[in-house]
Amino acid sequence: xxxxxxxxxxxxxxxxxxxxxxxxxxxxxxxxxxxxxxxxxxxxxxxxxxxxxxxxxxxxxxxxxxxxxxxxxxxxxxxxxxxxxxxxxxxxxxxxxxxxxxxxxxxxxxxxxxxxxxxxxxxxxxxxxxxxxxxxxxxxxxxxxxxxxxxxxxxxxxxxxxxxxxxxxxxxxxxxxxxxxxxxxxxxxxxxxxxxxxxxxxxxxxxxxxxxxxxxxxxxxxxxxxx
Numbered sequence: 001x002x003x004x005x006x007x008x009x010x011x012x013x014x015x016x017x018x019x020x021x022x023x024x025x026x027x028x029x030x031x032x033x034x035x036x037x038x039x040x041x042x043x044x045x046x047x048x049x050x051x052x053x054x055x056x057x058x059x060x061x062x063x064x065x066x067x068x069x070x071x072x073x074x075x076x077x078x079x080x081x082x083x084x085x086x087x088x089x090x091x092x093x094x095x096x097x098x099x100x101x102x103x104x105x106x107x108x109x110x111x112x113x114x115x116x117x118x119x120x121x122x123x124x125x126x127x128x129x130x131x132x133x134x135x136x137x138x139x140x141x142x143x144x145x146x147x148x149x150x151x152x153x154x155x156x157x158x159x160x161x162x163x164x165x166x167x168x169x170x171x172x173x174x175x176x177x178x179x180x181x182x183x184x185x186x187x188x189x190x191x192x193x194x195x196x197x198x199x200x201x202x203x204x205x206x207x208x209x210x211x212x213x214x215x216x217x218x219x220x221x222x223x224x225x226x227x
Contacts, residue, residue, distance in 0.1 A: 010025055037055055080103075082103055084096070086117075100137060105138070107165070
C-alpha cells in the first residue's frame, strides 16, 4: 500500500473502476493523495502489478467479506446444541423466540441443530409438556429446516434434530379448471313482435238492401144512398 509498493511501474485503476494507464508508483500515490484516499496493490503477480486508488478501510472490509463467504462455502456442517430449560413448566414466549432465532441463524449457516428440552423435578411425569414445546419450536423454523430426528426421550430430556433445508422446490401450481367456452356462433335475430292492434281483419263491406214499398190496398167503394 502506498510507499510500500516497490514495482517500478504499475497499472493504475481509479476508485470508479476507470483505467488510468501505466505509471510509476510515485505518480499514482500523488493522484491518490489529491483524492484523499490510498494506493493499494490488488494484483501483485500481474505484469505490471495492478494497483487501485481506493479507501483502505473499504478495501479491508471487502476482503473480510469475501473471506467469510468463501469460508462459508467450504465449511463442514456442525451440530449446534440449543437447550430449553423451563423453570415453571413451559418456556416464556420471549425466551422461546430467542432460542428460535439462534437456531434459525445456525440453520441458515448450514449447520444442524439439536434442540433439547430438559425436564426439571416432577416435570418428568408430564412428557407431553416437552413434546409440545419442541413441536412449537419445529413449526417456527419449517421454512429453513427439515426434521432429521423427531422428538425422542433421552433420560430426563427430550430432544429433536433439525437439518438445513436444501434444494427445496416451490409448490406445484394448482391445476386450472377448464372454463366453459361460450358458443360464439351468431344466432339469427328474433322477429320483432307484432302488435295486435296493427293487425285488423279485413271484412267485406255489406251494402244495405233497399227497402221494398208495400202495395197500397184499394180504397173501398162508397155504398149508394138508400131510396
